[in-house]
Amino acid sequence: MANKFLKIHPTDNVFVALTDLKAGENIVNNGSSFVLNDDIPSKHKFVEYDLNPDDEVVMYGVLVGKALSHIPKGGAIGTHNVKHKSSSFAKRTEPFSWNAPDVSKWKDKTFLGFHREDGQVGTANYWLVVPMVFCENRNVNIIRQAFEEELGYAKPEAYKNYVHELVELYKSGKTDSLTSASLTPHHTNGHNKVFKNIDGIKFLTHEGGCGGTRQDAEALCALLAGYIHNPNVAGATVLSLGCQNAQVDILKDKLNKLNANFSKPLIILEQQKEGTEQELLTQAIRQTFAALIEVNKIERKPAPLSKLVVGLECGGSDGFSGISANPAIGHVSDLIAALGGTSILSEFPELCGVEQELINRCVNDDVANRFVQLMRAYAKAAEAVGSGFDMNPSPGNIKDGLITDAMKSAGAAKKGGTSPVSDVLDYTEYIKRPGLNLLCTPGNDVESTTAMAGSGVNMMLFTTGLGTPTGNPIAPVIKLSSNTKLAQKMPDIIDIDCGPIITGEKTIEQLGEEILDFIIEVASGHKQAKATMLHQDDFIPWKRGVSL
Structure with missing residues (x-):
C-alpha cells in the first residue's frame, strides 16, 4: 500500500486511516508532522490539529460535524467526541460549469437491448405478476408456484436438498455427521427455459393497497405503473380484489400519464368479479401463458449507450x-x-x-x-x-x-x-x-x-x-x-x-x-x-x- 492515510480535500482537518495505525506513529503531510495520539483502526479518522468543543469538523471539503470535547492533535474521532453538524443551504449561489470526460472510446459502442414501442430500451425482458392489494399476495404466490419450475425460472433446490440430507442423517442415527454435512451451492443456468427470450417472470408482493392512507394507495399505483412502464418489462398480469383503496382505475390513469399510447400486453383480473379462486387463477395462468408466447418473440437488438438509465x-x-x-x-x-x-x-x-x-x-x-x-x-x-x-x-x-x-x-x-x-x-x-x-x-x-x-x-x-x-x-x-x-x-x-x-x-x-x-x-x-x-x-x- 502506497499510503497509510489520506487527506481527501485540502481544506479538511481530518485524515482517513487507510490501514491500522498505532498511537505514537509519526504522520507527515505537506512538510509538517505530528504524532498519533490514539490507535486509529483502518477506515476511521484522526484530527490534524487540536479541536476544542464546538469546533467544526471538515471532511470532503464540507462541514460534517462539531467537536463535543477537546480532541488533541492526532486524536481519533468518534461518536464520543463528535456530533453531526451540517451547513445550511438556499438558492443557487454561484455559476456552474462542467468539464465532461472524454467518451470517444464509447462513442460508437452499443448494447444489445429490448426495444419498446415508446422508444425505451430494456436491458432485460421480464413479465410481471403484481397485486393491487396485499389480499392478493396468496394468489400471486400460487401463480408463482405454478409457473416458475415448469417454465425454468425456479430457484435452485440446493437448500431443500441440503435439508433432505440432514433429515436422512438424523433418521439413520448419524447425528455426529450433521456438522460435517456441506452444501454445494449452484445457480440456475437457464438451459431449461421454455421461453428463451424472456429473462423471467417476476412476482411482486407487498403489504399495501388498503388500510393505509389514500395517498399511500395512490403512490403504490404510481409505483406499479412505473414498473409496468419500465423498459425491462414486456407486460404484466395484475390481480385486484376489487374493494381496496388502490383501484385499478388509478393504476390505468397513472399508466396513461406515463404513456398515452401504452401498448404493452396488460392482463387485469378482479377476484370479486371472477367469482371462485379457481376461476381467477385459471384465467390468470391461461392468459399469462398466451401473452408469454407473444412476448418471447421480442429479441435483443443494438441500442446506443444513451439508452442506459443507471441507478x-x-x-x-x-x-x-x-x-x-x-x-x-x-x-x-x-x-x-x-x-x-x-x-x-x-x-x-x-x-x-x-x-x-x-x-x-x-x-x-x-x-x-x-x-x-x-x-x-x-x-x-x-x-x-x-x-x-x-x-x-x-x-x-x-x-x-x-x-x-x-x-x-x-x-x-x-x-x-x-x-x-x-x-x-x-x-x-x-x-x-x-x-x-x-x-x-x-x-x-x-x-x-x-x-x-x-x-x-x-x-x-x-x-x-x-x-x-x-x-x-x-x-x-x-x-x-x-x-x-x-x-x-x-x-x-x-x-x-x-x-x-x-x-x-x-x-x-x-x-x-x-x-x-x-x-x-x-x-x-x-x-x-x-x-x-x-x-x-x-x-x-x-x-x-x-x-x-
Whole structure:
C-alpha cells in the first residue's frame, strides 16, 4: 500500500486511516508532522490539529460535524467526541460549469437491448405478476408456484436438498455427521427455459393497497405503473380484489400519464368479479401463458449507450465507500451523462450537508428550487415524529468509520459524480430528461432501489463496504465493494472490487471505465449480475410517512 492515510480535500482537518495505525506513529503531510495520539483502526479518522468543543469538523471539503470535547492533535474521532453538524443551504449561489470526460472510446459502442414501442430500451425482458392489494399476495404466490419450475425460472433446490440430507442423517442415527454435512451451492443456468427470450417472470408482493392512507394507495399505483412502464418489462398480469383503496382505475390513469399510447400486453383480473379462486387463477395462468408466447418473440437488438438509465445506490457503507466505490460509480455517472444517457441519485437523507453543492449544479432555478423544497419537506416530516437526518448512520456505518450523517452523506453524494443536475424527481415520478437526476427516496436500501426501478432505471450500481445482499426484480443490480477484504469474503454477492483504489493500484477513472464496460456486458445479456444469479428480488414500496 502506497499510503497509510489520506487527506481527501485540502481544506479538511481530518485524515482517513487507510490501514491500522498505532498511537505514537509519526504522520507527515505537506512538510509538517505530528504524532498519533490514539490507535486509529483502518477506515476511521484522526484530527490534524487540536479541536476544542464546538469546533467544526471538515471532511470532503464540507462541514460534517462539531467537536463535543477537546480532541488533541492526532486524536481519533468518534461518536464520543463528535456530533453531526451540517451547513445550511438556499438558492443557487454561484455559476456552474462542467468539464465532461472524454467518451470517444464509447462513442460508437452499443448494447444489445429490448426495444419498446415508446422508444425505451430494456436491458432485460421480464413479465410481471403484481397485486393491487396485499389480499392478493396468496394468489400471486400460487401463480408463482405454478409457473416458475415448469417454465425454468425456479430457484435452485440446493437448500431443500441440503435439508433432505440432514433429515436422512438424523433418521439413520448419524447425528455426529450433521456438522460435517456441506452444501454445494449452484445457480440456475437457464438451459431449461421454455421461453428463451424472456429473462423471467417476476412476482411482486407487498403489504399495501388498503388500510393505509389514500395517498399511500395512490403512490403504490404510481409505483406499479412505473414498473409496468419500465423498459425491462414486456407486460404484466395484475390481480385486484376489487374493494381496496388502490383501484385499478388509478393504476390505468397513472399508466396513461406515463404513456398515452401504452401498448404493452396488460392482463387485469378482479377476484370479486371472477367469482371462485379457481376461476381467477385459471384465467390468470391461461392468459399469462398466451401473452408469454407473444412476448418471447421480442429479441435483443443494438441500442446506443444513451439508452442506459443507471441507478446509483449504496448500502452497508463503510469508511472507504466515499473514497473508492462511490466516486468510481460517480465517474461512471459522468461518462453516461457525456454519452447522452441518464443516471439517478436517490436517498435524500444521505444528501444532508451537501445540498448547496447539488443546488449549484442544477441546470436552472426551477430544478434547484424543487430540490430545496423536497429536502426541507422531508427533513420537517422526520423532525415531526421526533427523528431527523442526524439519526441516519446505522450501527454498522458507525463501527466502520461513518460517525455522522453529514460525513456519510458527503461520501454518498460522490456517487453522483460532477455533472450538472438535469432534473429533480419526487417519489414515483418517472424520468423525463437525460443526465443526472435526483430522486426523493429514503436512505433505506430496498425502498430506494424499489423507487428507482419505478422511475425507469434499467440498470443499477450498488456500492457496499460491509456487504448487502440487495437486488431488484426487474433491474440488474451490479454490486461493488469499497474494499478488497469484502470482495474476498463475500464473492457470491460482489461483482466488482474497488479496493485497488485504496491501495493505489488503480485510479477512480480507471475503475469507472472498467465498470462501464461491465455494465455494457450485463445490459447486453452477456453477463449476469450476482444479485440476478441469486434471485435477489427485493421490493418494498415506501409508505410516505417517515422512513429513514
